[in-house]
Amino acid sequence: MTETDPDTQADLASNKKTSKWLEAPVLISSLALLGLSLIWAATVHLTDDVLSTASRNTASMATDVADTYEAQVIRALREIDQTLKLVRYDTQRQTPEAAMRELGERDLLPPSLLFSIAVLSPEGNLLATHGNFRLQHPEEHTFFQEALNANQLTLSRPIDTEAGTFLYFARGVGSNQNQASGVVALAVHADYFVSGYDNTTLGDVGALGLVASDNHFRVYRSGDAISTGLPMGNFIGELPKLEDPSLAPLMYHPWDGVERYTVIRELFEFPLSVVVGLSHREQLEPALTTKREYFWRAALASVGLVGVAAILGFLSWRLQRTRQQAMQERVLHAQKVEYLAFHDSLTDLPNRAYFSRLLTQSMHEARRYERQFALLFLDLDRFKHINDSLGHDAGDDLLQEIARRLSRSVRESDVLARLGGDEFVVLLPNIPDPQQVAPVADKILAACGKPFTLAGQEFRVTVSIGITLFPKDGDDEQTLMKNADMAMYHAKELGKNNFQYFSESLNTDSLERLTLESSLRHALERNEFRLFYQPKRSMKSGQITGVEALLRWQHPELGMILPMQFIPVAEENGLIVPIGRWVLRTACQQSVEWQKSGLPPLNMAINLSARQFIDESLLDDIKQALQDTGMSPELLEVEITETMVMRDVETTVDILKELKSMGVRVAIDDFGTGYSSLSTLKQFPVDSIKIDSSFVQDLTRSVEDRGLTEAIIAVGRNLSLNVIAEGVETSEQYEYLKEQACDEFQGFYGNAALPADKLSQLITSLEGNSAEPRE
Ligand SMILES: Nc1nc2c(ncn2[C@@H]2O[C@@H]3COP(=O)(O)O[C@H]4[C@@H](O)[C@H](n5cnc6c(=O)[nH]c(N)nc65)O[C@@H]4COP(=O)(O)O[C@H]3[C@H]2O)c(=O)[nH]1
Known part of the structure; x- marks a missing residue:
């Protein structure tokens, strides 16, 4: 029987389903994953946004800076060109020295600290100067030669002098015959064109520079570092065309390895381009910091979320496990209860x-x-x-x-x-x-x-x-x-x-048994019981030493009923106690009567049933019977079975002691069928033991029974007890027992149980005659 109640099973099934899909560990993990995805998606989106905004702003700023720088450079170049044209103009009208002096006096020349101006002869000799114009480099000569022949503003390559690196601007001075009669030149420190570098806007690695058509920087500045003549390569050709011209493209600058938002503007009036660059890394640093911050926060939030999810997951797992355990325990308990309800706990068999x-x-x-x-x-x-x-x-x-x-x-x-x-x-x-x-x-x-x-x-x-x-x-x-x-x-x-x-006949027998049970109740009142007396004889002399009172029921319809047929029924319904009381009293009366009639005093044994033996009134009943009838207690012997005495040794010993103190003798009946040990037996104050007839029956056939009988006789001798053999039927049994020195015997070989009158006749007839049992 392993069925469980449907409620518990349904609970289990639904619990399984829920735990599979909805129970927290899976749900929490899913939610945690979702949360993580959201956090990181939002973070990536935000940082992308911040970076692209920063990138756009930087690109736009680069354009703004380029606008400003372009305007500054054009203004400076125009001023330079204007000055050169002015000097050329005056030189054509008067001597270079006079022209230079006059222009200086009229304050039409730029500050000599920044700009130095000179008029040179076609051979390259200085004719007039303003400021600190000196010829120090062979390249200057070549440049003036170029300028002499060019009918436009000419710009030199950066020329290193002791005073620094200079850029020269020059225009040829035309003669009347349209032949150049010299050159007007202006020298300016190359740094002048990048002095507008503003660190707050351009940062430490921004770029500002002027590049000529030969793709070489005339001057280039990044942070505080200024360089001249730096080659640019084919950089301009690689510049992408953007859809939004107000935004500068992000370009890698090969000359210094920096990535910048780059703007290059070609100056239409001059053979120059301005270059402006804002470093991507530097300009986007705040945005990158913000990005890092966002990532840190996202990481922290993720760790927190995973932590919380792990704790919740663990708790819910524990809860789920506890719930499952409780459920399993319930099921096991239910199964156990059911099993116990339907099985015998001792043998595990169905009950x-x-x-x-x-x-x-x-x-x-x-x-x-x-x-x-x-x-x-x-x-x-x-x-x-x-x-x-x-x-x-x-x-x-x-x-x-x-x-x-x-x-x-x-x-x-x-x-x-x-x-x-x-x-x-x-x-x-x-x-x-x-x-x-x-x-x-x-x-x-x-x-x-x-x-x-x-x-x-x-x-x-x-x-x-x-x-x-x-x-x-x-x-x-x-x-x-x-x-x-x-x-x-x-x-x-x-x-x-x-x-x-x-078979149906059994049914009839059982009906008889029922009738028997009901009429047993009236047997005492109707005086239907009789006592028969079976003599006990001495083995040695054959003389009758006493009698055992045996109960008979003289049923009006069924005739004589033997005790084995009704005593178990009387035991069951408790009638054995009043019946036993009647037996005791009747046996005592009979004993006294026999003595009164002149018979010698005989031991009178009565049987006590288990129920009678433990009945509280037993001792009082015996006292009363002895007192009422005047029978000598020494003549009375009670027979109790071995099984009865073994049931509760202590109580039995107490009762037996009481009996002994009254002078009543005690015999253990059916000895050998129980399991009393010698040591237990020693505790009982008994006088006789009776060898069970079942051993006696097979004495001549069974070695086992012979062994047992001999052992019982030995035990009796050992404990100085009188040993009586029951159910002796044959001379072989008698002879064998006599040989074994058994004290007394009882049985058909001697006499069967007899009514009182027959027994007194028997004793009378035996007096003076041979006391040998019959053959
Ligand atoms: N086959 C055979 N049987 C023999 C022989 N000699 C005697 N018997 C029978 O063996 C029984 C001996 O009595 P028990 O062992 O005390 O066994 C008794 C005793 O335990 C119980 N009983 C008899 N009378 C009373 C009584 O007044 N009160 C109680 N409580 N029990 C009684 O009923 C049992 C049977 O009594 P009974 O039918 O009278 O049977 C008696 C007796 O008739 C023999 O040689 N061969």
């Missing part, structure tokens, strides 16, 4: 409730497929004795072993269950022929009959089996079980350790 279900199910199937099945009702023989004498633990071990043996004796498809106590059932499905059950029952009997070892002792247990067939012996659970039980009882009555099929 009565589960068997009932299985039986109902088997009945349905058998009806549907028109099949027949068999039900075997098993009960251990003498299990109660084992439980009482060896204790409950040993009893439990025995039941477990029986369950194992039964499991091995039946098929997987058969049903085996324990109904409780020592009752088991086996259901054999689909039995077309009732005779097929017999081999199975035999197998079970053989399996259970093998010796067991319990509490260090080896012994055998037998089983009685009742068999019913469905639908022949009953087509409902109750009838089937009742009939199987009845068949089992029948097997017990027939000597145990066998199996019996149910």
